[in-house]
Amino acid sequence: MVDFEWYRSFCTIYKYKSISEAAKTRMMTQPAMSQHLAALEAEVGETLFVRSTRKITPTERGKELYSQLAPLIESLENTTMSFKMASLPTQSxxxxxxxxxxxxxxxxxxxxxxxxxxxxxxxxxxxxxxxxxxxxxxxxxxxxxxxxxxxxxxxxMDEEFVIVAPIDYEIHEFDNLKLEEQWLSEQKWISYGLELPIIRRIWREHYKKRPEIRPVHIIPNLHMILKAIEIGMGLSVIPTYLLQDSLKAGKTKVVFKHLKVENExxxxxxxxxxxxxxxxxxxxxxxxxxxx
The missing domain is CATH 3.40.190.10 (Periplasmic binding protein-like II)
Structure with a gap:
């Protein structure tokens, strides 16, 4: 006879493509999770996942079973929670x-x-x-x-980051990435931290290397970094949602608009x-x- 918990474990493994991550989510041990899957596969009579060194991939039979089970389990869990809600205090x-x-x-x-x-x-x-x-x-x-x-x-949502400079900052235009990167490396930079968060992302995504810059100021506050840019202290990387008023006021400008990165x-x-x-x-x- 199939245990309902086998189904729940199977759907969690399917969702995370990992027995270890599924076990963490269900607050079970990994051997117990593996046992649930093995028992269900024995009951079904077919392999539900193909194992590899890094992840597991559902078989066609596994995909078919998940498509049938997922809505049923979600419905049962929602029904259980609706009963439980009656006894829960409201969260003020x-x-x-x-x-x-x-x-x-x-x-x-x-x-x-x-x-x-x-x-x-x-x-x-x-x-x-x-x-x-x-x-x-x-x-x-x-x-x-x-x-x-x-x-x-x-x-x-996605947030977009761009390089920002004071409005009167003299920007040189280049026809190749190497000269562009060299020029940027020679400028005065303001960073959120010593590890150059986001700045490092821009360098890796666009120049395929680590940035070779040493910031002149470390300011762990994006509002203050933007203020520092506006008064001419240097360049930095700012999310666009924070930048709109400064751009409209003519206090800052975006440097090399193609050098942007997104963060989820x-x-x-x-x-x-x-x-x-x-x-x-x-x-x-x-x-x-x-x-x-």
């Missing part, structure tokens, strides 16, 4: 986490739309994720996905809060936010 405060620059530009203007109280936290993605794991956050906006038991991610932003949350009404309300408002 939603605890939000984000980088303070993104919060200031994109979340703060939306707060009047929320019908619940909010408690906000700021910090790095790693710091805030720990708060989420400890139930000190309910919703986290972050640019990385760290696999963690009980945590789910929704794609929010995600909404992270605890699965156990997924069905709370206040949670859905705030998620829907955040997802309505569009990048300028």
């Amino acid at each position: 405060v939603i605890k939000l986490g984000a980088a303070h620059e993104f919060f200031s530009e994109k979340i703060l203007p939306q707060l009047p739309k929320y019908n619940t109280c909010t408690l906000s936290h700021f910090g790095t993605a790693e710091q805030l994720l720990e708060l989420l794991k400890e139930d000190k956050l309910d919703i986290l906006i972050m640019s990385k996905r760290f696999p963690a038991p009980g945590i789910e991610y929704l794609k929010l 932003l995600y909404i992270a949350y605890q699965l156990k809060n997924k069905h709370l009404p206040q949670f859905h309300e705030i998620i829907s408002v955040i997802r309505e936010t569009k990048m300028d």
Whole structure:
């Protein structure tokens, strides 16, 4: 007789293409997860996944079974949660986490739309994720996905980063990337950190190398970096959603518009809060936010 938990484990493995990640998500041991899969394959009489050294790939029979099971399991889980909701206390405060620059530009203007109280936290993605794991956050906006038991991610949007200079900065035009990269390396740079976050991404994606620059100023605040650019302190990399007012005011300009990179932003949350009404309300408002 088939155990319902075998089906749940199979669908989780299918979703993550990894037995170890599926085990973490279901808060099981990897051997137990493998046992569920082996038992289901024995019951079905066919192999459901092809194993390789790095990942597993569903067979045609596995794809067929998943397409049949996924909606049924989701329906059962939603039904269970609807019964559970009756005994859950309403959540009067939603605890939000984000980088303070993104919060200031994109979340703060939306707060009047929320019908619940909010408690906000700021910090790095790693710091805030720990708060989420400890139930000190309910919703986290972050640019990385760290696999963690009980945590789910929704794609929010893409943010675009460009190189920015003071409006009166003399920009040289070049007909080849090598001279362009050499000129950029000789300029004064302002960075968010010593490891040159995002600046390093631009160099790797466009010049296929690490940047050989030494920033003259380290300022771990994008608003302050933009202010420093406006008063002529140097160049830096800024997200376009933060840049619009400065461009319109004629205080800054984009350097070499082809040198841009994109970053994915995600909404992270605890699965156990997924069905709370206040949670859905705030998620829907955040997802309505569009990048300028």
